Amino acid sequence: MKWIAPAFGGPEVLTLVEDEVRSPAAGEVTIDVRAAGVNPADYKHLAAARGPDRPLPLSIGYEVAGVISAVGPDTTIGSGGGLIGDTVVAFRISGGYASRVTVPAKDVFAKPDTLDYPAAANLLLAGTTAAEALHVTGVRAGDTVLVHGASGAVGVSVLQQARLIGATVVGTASEHNFAVVRGFGAEPVTYGPGLVDRVRAAAPRGVTAVIDTVGTDEALDSTVELLPDLGRAVTIAASERTRAAGVTAIAGALPDSAAFRDAVRPRLLALAAQGKLVVPVARTFPLEQAREALELVRTGHPGGKIALIP
The missing domain is CATH 3.90.180.10 (Medium-chain alcohol dehydrogenases, catalytic domain)
Incomplete structure (x- = not known):
């Protein structure tokens, strides 16, 4: 299952659909999602069209934590290795509000043992x-x-x-x-x-x-x-x-902010693995309640991060 947005708007436009996840190609892995991070960036992504690079329907969710269930040929994940059964985090991806995703292996890293799935899914954004x-x-x-x-x-x-x-x-x-x-x-x-x-x-x-x-x-x-x-x-x-x-x-402050974010991910994961960077989680929601979870983030002060649990 995955959430998509067939129109621009608020959380109410989200639609839950059955989706057959494609097998990973070279340089990709498939992750069985255990938790998906819910962020303000998600409802901003939904809010309005910003040019031809945003065709509908939109896939929602930039970060997840889970277990690798398939690996494309000649593929290693961002922190090396990448075997079926490995616990991982993935960021920055598309379509994280899902029970399963196939994503570029370069955006997948070993999950720090110090973080449970909801916290790990909310670390990197x-x-x-x-x-x-x-x-x-x-x-x-x-x-x-x-x-x-x-x-x-x-x-x-x-x-x-x-x-x-x-x-x-x-x-x-x-x-x-x-x-x-x-x-x-x-x-x-x-x-x-x-x-x-x-x-x-x-x-x-x-x-x-x-x-x-x-x-x-x-x-x-x-x-x-x-x-x-x-x-x-x-x-x-x-x-x-x-x-x-x-x-x-912050948007546009660096000539290539995407490259900076990519480069800093291993350092943040290492800090989390050492217990030096923690992620307070206030609440989890079933994946089916993604609209309610996103509305809470949009309108309230949840007192910590929110995660969706497939």
Whole structure:
């Protein structure tokens, strides 16, 4: 079974169909999916046509974790090997909202034993986005980074990766998520009036980089006030206001961001295997409830990642 979108729109356009998965060709493997990651990028993918490269129906889902059930001839997976029965993760792929997928072997890697299937299926999209944001802002040891939306999926990965670099992190969050932010080594501050003063109190030496994962007016206004060099600010939620202010949008920030994401995947998997990069999972849904799962991600604050379980 797999979910497709025969039209552009919201989660309601998703349609569950029976699909015969083709056998893998050279350079491909087939994965029996044990969990599929559910991401904001999925509903953005559904939202509107963006040119002739997006013919309908759309296949949905960029990352999965599962078990290899077939291997194409002369094929090894991205981390080497690749035998039937191996547990793996795959990213960036197309059509992950499925019970079985055939995908390029270069996008398939051994699953870290430290992560269960729902967590592994949610590691790489948020992780590569966080890594790219840290790279674009040039975060290094000794920096103080302000992360807007620190308790979200990308925010949590930024917290962990920034601390491994040796940076100090201050993260905005709702008070009920302060424990999450502290648990990943950052100092939490709440949203709302007085935010700039609270950040200054938490970072008396000043903020040297900002990563915005929420795209609110408050996030932009406080970034402009707190950061002397807006060349070290990046947002994953670009708007006309952020562009006018000179804040870099993560999309298109690197000449070849796809190549960067591809290159960073083995490092993120190694960190996860060492227990240095974890993925909080808030809830799982049966594959048949993909519309409900995506609607929760689109409209709510699930408090962690969401996975579909075939």
